[in-house]
């Protein structure tokens with residue numbers, strides 16, 4: 001496969017199919033801890049749950065999932081560096097392995113991708129803002145800078161700055177990411193409501209602010225199922241003129257609780273709200289016709305969902 005120079009150029013030529021969600025799938029397979037016995041999950045404050053040490057504890061499990069996504073048609077593999085900032089790993093007992101985990105995650109994704117897919121390094125919210133408030137900014141900045149240095153030196157093709165509930169924290173991450181020379185895809189996750197970030201900025205304001213801070217592609221990921229996420233994507237598309245990315249979760253939410261990590265089913269009863277993959281085929285067709293360029297899945301999407309999305313694109 002011949003790859004164009006960057007993910008941004010590739011999006012100018014046509015849609016790009018991403019991959020699915022890693023941590024939820026690897027938790028189901030027994031390689032990631034959900035943390036249910038350690039804390040009240042779904043609070044957003046977090047301690048040790050859903051951390052990505054699988055990259056060093058069971059690398060073959062991670063490699064297998066990458067291979068499944070690639071075979072299903074993913075044109076991008078996300079290195080499993082979500083929640084791999086030192087502070088979050090420390091809470092899970094893996095802080096001293098921060099370098100190893102980030103490097104291993106990128107290497108495993110890169111080995112699997114070969115020349116068939118791009119490799120993205122992801123950074124995500126630190127959970128410090130939920131715990132300590134805006135005074136966490138300086139600490140968060142240091143954590144982002146460290147992880148970005150690791151990702152850049154491990155050799156990712158581009159960055160995904162993702163799953164931010166607060167715009168202020170996303171902008172700090174983005175400012176750090178801009179110091180690299182890598183293209184940046186930035187996505188917010190809307191929780192507890194779909195109309196604004198948890199620090200009170202509208203969807204359109206978020207999209208515009210991410211672009212103003214230097215994101216090349218903006219969008220939303222996680223928390224909502226495709227139908228609910230489409231509304232968010234439309235608001236973003238109408239607000240900015242950079243490529244738009246959508247990576248929904250595969251769980252049914254409700255009008256009262258439109259985010260799956262606050263549903264009572266999270267994390268141990270998610271099977272009871274699992275969506276059929278067909279909804280992702282429909283999502284891709286609608287999203288595509290409405291101008292969404294980068295399309296993938298998040299939590300709850302395994303390779304079957306990526307295949308369903310590929311069918312929607314073809």
Ligand SMILES: [Zn+2]
Pocket residue numbers: 021221222223249298299
């Ligand atoms: Zn997710």
